[in-house]
Amino acid sequence: MIRSMYSGISGMKGFQTKLDVVGNNIANVNTHGFKKGRVMFQDMVSQQVQGPMAATPNRGGVNSKQIGSGSMVGAIDTVHTGGGNQYTGRELDLAINGDGYFAVQIGDDTFYTRAGNIYFDNEGNVVNSSGAYLLGPDGNRLQIDPALLDDMESTTVNKQGEIIVSIQGQENPVTLQLGIANFANPEGLNSAGGSLFTATPASGPANLVIPGTQGTGDIQSGYLEMSNVDLADEFSEMIVAQRGFQANSRIITTSDEILQELVNLKR
Structure with missing residues (x-):
């Protein structure tokens, strides 16, 4: 249960970084020669609950069981595609x-x-x-x-x-x-x-x-x-980042509610 809260925190941090990059892109939409940034996510290390087992004469193979620890920023790329030329x-x-x-x-x-x-x-x-x-x-x-x-x-x-x-x-x-x-x-x-x-x-x-x-x-x-920033793309990415941040914050509040129920069992 505590693990889910930390996973939610990691997701919120990642989407906050994404919003920072999107905000910088939008601020430079009219900056000559500007190249937009892009955030790439990757998953964090997973906890091994059970390792994989090969098949035996008496039993079939079993896949591993893992629980993820959230997400992290894998890279912040600068996209060097050309912008439009302004006369x-x-x-x-x-x-x-x-x-x-x-x-x-x-x-x-x-x-x-x-x-x-x-x-x-x-x-x-x-x-x-x-x-x-x-x-x-x-x-x-x-x-x-x-x-x-x-x-x-x-x-x-x-x-x-x-x-x-x-x-x-x-x-x-x-x-x-x-x-x-x-x-x-x-x-x-x-x-x-x-x-x-x-x-x-x-x-x-x-x-x-x-x-x-x-x-x-x-x-x-x-x-x-001109800048290679496309406002339609950036606003779409901003919506994705906003909803991702909200969803991860919901993980934290849900985990908190469950912990509160456990505390109430003592009463």
């Missing part, structure tokens, strides 16, 4: 059509993101909205001569990730090559906040390449990738 018309808003991540640098740390809203700062560096430096396929920062900033006429980005900057009075444009990172296991990336991810031993090291090569997607200028 912005701005040349330096970039989306990746396929696999891969933009590589950005903050201090000495390198991060990876699907959010591609980039700019030129006052020193000619190509940065994102957080000021992180965009990296090329050689792992170096992308930068033009700051003296050319006032003479910039137009900027275009092609599918191969070439940022082509036309300079007033200069026949040949300045070209910066954007890099794209891919991983052996993108699901193993760690979320670092700000739509950024970090490489882990599970993801494997980043492989920086030119967009459209080695299995990476090409670049689509004038678009931004």
